[in-house]
Ligand SMILES: O=c1ccn([C@H]2C[C@H](O)[C@@H](CO)O2)c(=O)[nH]1
C-alpha cells in the first residue's frame with residue numbers, strides 16, 4: 076500500500092501509521108489488493124482547504140476533508156489496475172486544525188476524528204456517496220466496520236456527520252450539528268466578559284466569517300443607557316474592523332436563557348449577510364438555527 080503524504084509533519088507518526096492501517100482495511104473489505112493501491116494525502120491549513128472547497132465545490136468555506144477520486148467507478152479502477160498493475164485511487168485533502176476543533180466539539184479524540192474523516196474520504200474515492208438515504212445506508216456501515224476493526228470506538232461521542240452534510244443542511248429546525256454547537260460554545264465562553272452592571276443580563280455572541288474566522292462579542296452597557304451596544308454588534312464591528320464583511324453564522328447565548336436578536340442587530344448584520352444563519356438556544360443541546368432574512372424580512376435599504 077502506497078500512501079503519498081504531503082505536509083505529514085502536521086500530525087504524529089503514530090497517526091500516519093494508523094492511517095495506513097485504515098486504508099488497508101478499507102481496501103481489503105472492498106475486495107481490492109492494497110499492495111497495488113495508491114492514495115495521495117495532503118494536510119493543509121484552513122485557508123487552503125477553503126480555496127479548494129470554493130474552487131471544486133463552489134462552497135466558500137473551511138471544511139474538514141475533501142476527496143478527489145481518480146476514477147468514476149471501482150470497475151474502471153480495477154480495469155486500469157489489471158492493465159497497469161497499479162490502482163491510483165485519488166487525492167484526499169485534510170484540514171488537521173479543523174479536525175482538531177471538531178474532535179473537541181464532539182468530545183472525542185483527535186485521532187478518532189482524523190481517522191474517521193480519512194476512512195470516509197477513502198470510501199468516496201471508492202465511489203460511495205451519501206446524497207440519498209439509500210446511499211448513506213450503503214456507506215456508513217462500511218465506514219463503521221473499518222473503525223471497529225481498527226479498535227477505534229465511538230465512545231460517548233455525539234452522533235456525527237461529515238462536514239459536507241453539515242454545511243449544506245438547510246437553516247431551520249433543530250440544529251444538532253457540531254459546528255453550530257462549537258460556535259455556540261464560543262459565545263457562551265465569551266459571555267463572562269459582558270459589561271452589564273445595569274441590566275445584569277449578560278450576552279455573548281460568536282460570529283463566523285466566510286473565511287472561517289470567528290469573532291466574539293459581548294454586550295457593553297453604559298451609564299448613559301442609550302450608549303449600550305449588544306453582543307452581536309460588538310462581534311460584527313470587531314470583524315468588520317479587521318476586514319471581514321461576509322458572514323456565515325452567528326451564535327448567541329445569554330444569562331437569561333434563550334435570547335432572540337434585537338431588531339437593531341438584525342438590521343445591522345443584514346447590512347452584510349442577510350442570508351447568514353442565526354443560532355440561538357438555552358443550551359447547546361437545544362439549538363435553533365434560522366436564516367437572518369426570515370427574522371428580518373424587508374430590511375431597510377438606501
Ligand atoms: O440581542 C440582544 C439583546 C440584548 N442585548 C443586551 C443589551 C443590554 O446590555 C442587555 C439588556 O437589553 O442585553 C444583547 O446584547 N443582545
Ligand SMILES: [Zn+2]
Pocket residue numbers: 305306307308336337338339340341
Ligand atoms: Zn441587539
